[in-house]
Amino acid sequence: MHSSRLSVPVAALSRDLRQTLRIARDLGFRAVELDARYGLDPDQLTRTGMRQIRKWLGDEGLEVSGIAFPTRGGYGDADRLEGRITATKGALRLAYDLGARLVFNHVGKIPDSPERAEWRLMVDVLSDIGAWSQHVGGTLCAEAGRAAPADLARLIAALPAGSLACDLVTGALVVNGHDPVAAVAALGDHVAAVHATDAVAGPFAGRGRAVILGTGQVDFARVFAALEERGFQGWIGLDPVEPREARSELADAVQFLRTMG
Numbered sequence: 001m002h003s004s005r006l007s008v009p010v011a012a013l014s015r016d017l018r019q020t021l022r023i024a025r026d027l028g029f030r031a032v033e034l035d036a037r038y039g040l041d042p043d044q045l046t047r048t049g050m051r052q053i054r055k056w057l058g059d060e061g062l063e064v065s066g067i068a069f070p071t072r073g074g075y076g077d078a079d080r081l082e083g084r085i086t087a088t089k090g091a092l093r094l095a096y097d098l099g100a101r102l103v104f105n106h107v108g109k110i111p112d113s114p115e116r117a118e119w120r121l122m123v124d125v126l127s128d129i130g131a132w133s134q135h136v137g138g139t140l141c142a143e144a145g146r147a148a149p150a151d152l153a154r155l156i157a158a159l160p161a162g163s164l165a166c167d168l169v170t171g172a173l174v175v176n177g178h179d180p181v182a183a184v185a186a187l188g189d190h191v192a193a194v195h196a197t198d199a200v201a202g203p204f205a206g207r208g209r210a211v212i213l214g215t216g217q218v219d220f221a222r223v224f225a226a227l228e229e230r231g232f233q234g235w236i237g238l239d240p241v242e243p244r245e246a247r248s249e250l251a252d253a254v255q256f257l258r259t260m261g
Contacts, residue, residue: 006029021056031065174216
């Protein structure tokens with residue numbers, strides 16, 4: 001397991017970014033995940049502000065693993081789509097400016113047939129965003145969790161090469177009835193990042209619950225072995241389940257993963 005490639009979302013530790021970076025360093029993280037929807041606003045962040053953030057990161061020896069940009073709608077949803085596209089492109093530029101290169105979001109419900117208008121719209125929009133991402137140097141990284149790995153693989157195959165990558169969210173995969181190990185096989189080299197979360201499945205897909213890392217149904221040894229076989233070198237993000245106990249939970253999670261080798 002790449003214990004030197006662990007990342008944490010800044011929102012999990014403190015509202016003060018400077019303090020968050022210090023805490024992340026002290027906990028043993030090498031990177032942080034910033035939020036462009038509820039934290040940093042790409043349209044309002046000045047060049048001076050950008051330089052300040054990069055200095056703080058350098059002071060703590062941290063990198064930015066990615067930029068979270070969770071939208072309400074997907075890229076096949078015509079409602080307010082133009083604004084969503086523009087904002088996503090802004091987040092991609094911000095990611096590149098901060099040295100992150102990845103923007104994390106879901107793509108929305110993936111249509112089951114290429115004959116549907118929603119499918120054609122999603123492919124057109126993601127192709128456009130993909131072309132922009134290659135221009136600015138960032139990449140949209142779609143959540144594999146709510147979206148079935150097979151559906152994401154089908155979508156990626158329909159797009160120009162390099163348009164879309166995948167973020168493997170292990171707990172979300174379990175909650176939605178998918179095997180994280182099989183997801184690695186299905187998505188292969190398209191997996192650019194992993195969020196190592198744990199969960200217990202419910203009686204129906206989507207009805208499970210998140211649990212503390214190592215106490216649920218995710219077989220992390222098999223997941224990381226599968227990633228290792230694929231030569232995965234990306235960041236592995238950790239998300240605490242209990243906000244009030246975030247620091248201690250994250251410290252335990254880091255130790256849990258390090259004991260896996």
